[in-house]
Amino acid sequence: MGEFELIRRYFASAACAAGQPGVVLGIGDDCALLQLAADEQLAISTDTLVAGVHFPQPCSAELLGQRALAVAASDLAGMGASPLGFTLALTLPQADAPWLQGFADGLQQMAAACGLSLIGGDTTRGPLSLTVTVFGRLPAGQALTRGAAQEGDLLCVGGELGAACAALELLLHGREAPAAQRDALLQAFWSPMPQLSLGEYLRGRASAALDISDGLLADCGHIAQASGVALQIEQAAVPLSAAAEALLGHTAAQLCALSGGDDYRLAFTLPAEHWPALSVAFPTVRRIGRVVAGTGVQLLDEQGCPLPLPVSGYQHFGAVHG
CATH class of the missing domain: 3.30.1330.10 (PurM-like, N-terminal domain)
Known part of the structure; x- marks a missing residue:
């Protein structure tokens, strides 16, 4: 042929x-x-x-x-x-x-x-x-970029994280899982659904945005750097894939959500006045933190104290370390 x-x-x-x-x-x-x-x-x-x-x-x-x-x-x-x-x-x-x-x-x-x-x-x-x-x-002029997050904005994600990373246990290591878990994880890896409607809705509302491909911590770092601010992430507020948590347990699923990548959900910063309408229009969206003065990404425990950052994100020519 x-x-x-x-x-x-x-x-x-x-x-x-x-x-x-x-x-x-x-x-x-x-x-x-x-x-x-x-x-x-x-x-x-x-x-x-x-x-x-x-x-x-x-x-x-x-x-x-x-x-x-x-x-x-x-x-x-x-x-x-x-x-x-x-x-x-x-x-x-x-x-x-x-x-x-x-x-x-x-x-x-x-x-x-x-x-x-x-x-x-x-x-x-x-x-x-x-x-x-x-x-x-x-x-014209309404593109969402990484460089306009403002102090006081909320930090949000478009839904559960970590499923695609957890799917690698099945794909690369042959781990077994019940059919429902397996199907959910493999669908997240092979058929992630781009959040196009959410992206269109955020025009004129979100201050900064990107899709999560390299891991939540790494990608939030891109927003922080481009905007000249710090992003605080409340670890307990990060929504975990139920299937990933069932397969791996809470701690490993949390690591997948923070650092695994391949989620293709949106992460974005949002002035607080837009949150009530957004939460009704897109119920899967979760608030996970806020924008503050400073640089980089800060991971907080339930008392608001800083946590060590795990290795975050994937690079082709080297590792990213928090």
């Missing part, structure tokens, strides 16, 4: 390649064309997933298709952008028809869930890796 036949059969003919308002030209030419209104801005983010680094191999092609798009689309949520389109650069050791069909099916499922159109990409031969670039739109 040649490159162009592969693209035509599994991607160009997929439902997610049909386009949507804002996509003037998709797959089939040298470039895609996107149309924005005069008062809009384009949000762009790229993620690369490499076999053996970002996902275990072998794995389900369908689940990999879901994960590849979900982790990229989560960056749009972190900026408050409405989804528009995405490109896919796919490097494959060989053109295996069943694998490609499964991957295309998973990609289509996540594209439909996120409201994203496939608008182009590339294929080549080599070790398995996937690069997804996502495009979103948002009103």
